[in-house]
Amino acid sequence: MFKRSIKWILPFAILGVAGGGYMLVQETAPEIEEQKELDTTPRVKTQIMQAEAHQVQISSFGEVVPLERTALSTQVSGEVTSWHPNFVSGGVVKRGEVLFTIEKDDYQAAVLQAEAELAQAQATLIEERAKANVAERQAKKIKDTQVSDLYLRIPQVLSAEARVKSAQAGLRRAKRDLENTEVVAPYDALVVSRNIGVGQYITAGSQVADINNIEYAEVMVPIAGFDAPFLPRDIVGVKAEIIAKGRVETVRDGRLFVTWA
Structure with a gap:
């Protein structure tokens, strides 16, 4: 009799436990927020534009190079009898100074x-x-x-x-x-190299030295294509101030020229 009662009571007990567990899960489950509908209506903000002057600063870098490089050569043949004390590699000579003399x-x-x-x-x-x-x-x-x-x-x-x-x-x-027979400096120059000495015989047309012009120099400053529209129209010939910063700051006057690549 008891066994029959257990067979009838056990299914109901299992259903009760399952129902209690379900209620417990429902009570402890996190609340699900209701999704709000997104407003996809486009919004446009208008503003009245006014033109005004604005100074554009363009930054670039360039290398200072001599405006002239000369491979110095002789026009006559003969023996070298003397040369200028500064006519050495790294020396600086002035325009018109006698660099060396031929017999x-x-x-x-x-x-x-x-x-x-x-x-x-x-x-x-x-x-x-x-x-x-x-x-x-x-x-x-x-x-x-x-x-x-x-x-x-x-x-x-x-x-x-x-x-x-x-x-x-x-x-x-x-x-x-x-x-x-007296070879003079064509301009204020930096002597890069010298290939002669006293007592040496040289022929006409012989290259004796390499010199660089230090009276004038040029700085090639590349400008990007997207910066080019900001350049002034009449830029050619405009005066410019070149500042070399270092241990001693040097300021030189120059002019702008444009070459299009």
């Missing part, structure tokens, strides 16, 4: 010889002109048909004049060669 004796002798040839040519020209004047006076006493340019010594005078011009050109070349 002058042969070139001085060439000038004297050219002067002598010019004097002789001028004397010949004077003589031919005098003879031409005599011939012209004598020609007045004879018939015109017998008077020729050769009789009037016109070709001789022209030839003498040509020799004078040739002698003048020779003298000019000799003087120029003599001047070129």
Whole structure:
């Protein structure tokens, strides 16, 4: 009898326990917030725009490089007799200073010889002109048909004049060669390298040194394409102030130029 009662009571007990557990779970479960509907209506805010001046600052970097680099060479041949104390690697020389000197004796002798040839040519020209004047006076006493340019010594005078011009050109070349025995600095320069020494024989056209111009320099400052519209229209030739900051601050005046890549 008891066993039959247990068989009937046990299912109800299990249902009761399950129902109690379900109620316990429901009471301890977190509350689920109700989802609110999102408002997807677009909102637009308007504002009146007004133009005003604004200074744009463009930053860039560039390297200072010499405006001129010269491979110095000689125009005459000869032995080096002396050179400037600052004509060494890293030295600074001024415009017009004599960098080095080539032996002058042969070139001085060439000038004297050219002067002598010019004097002789001028004397010949004077003589031919005098003879031409005599011939012209004598020609007045004879018939015109017998008077020729050769009789009037016109070709001789022209030839003498040509020799004078040739002698003048020779003298000019000799003087120029003599001047070129002293090689001067074409500008204020930094000596990068020197390839000669006293007693060395050099030929015309030999490269003797590399120098850089320090009177002027250029700074290539690249500007990005998106910054280019902010540049002034009339920028070419505008004065600029270049400031080199270091142990000693240096300020130089410059001008702006534009090259488009």
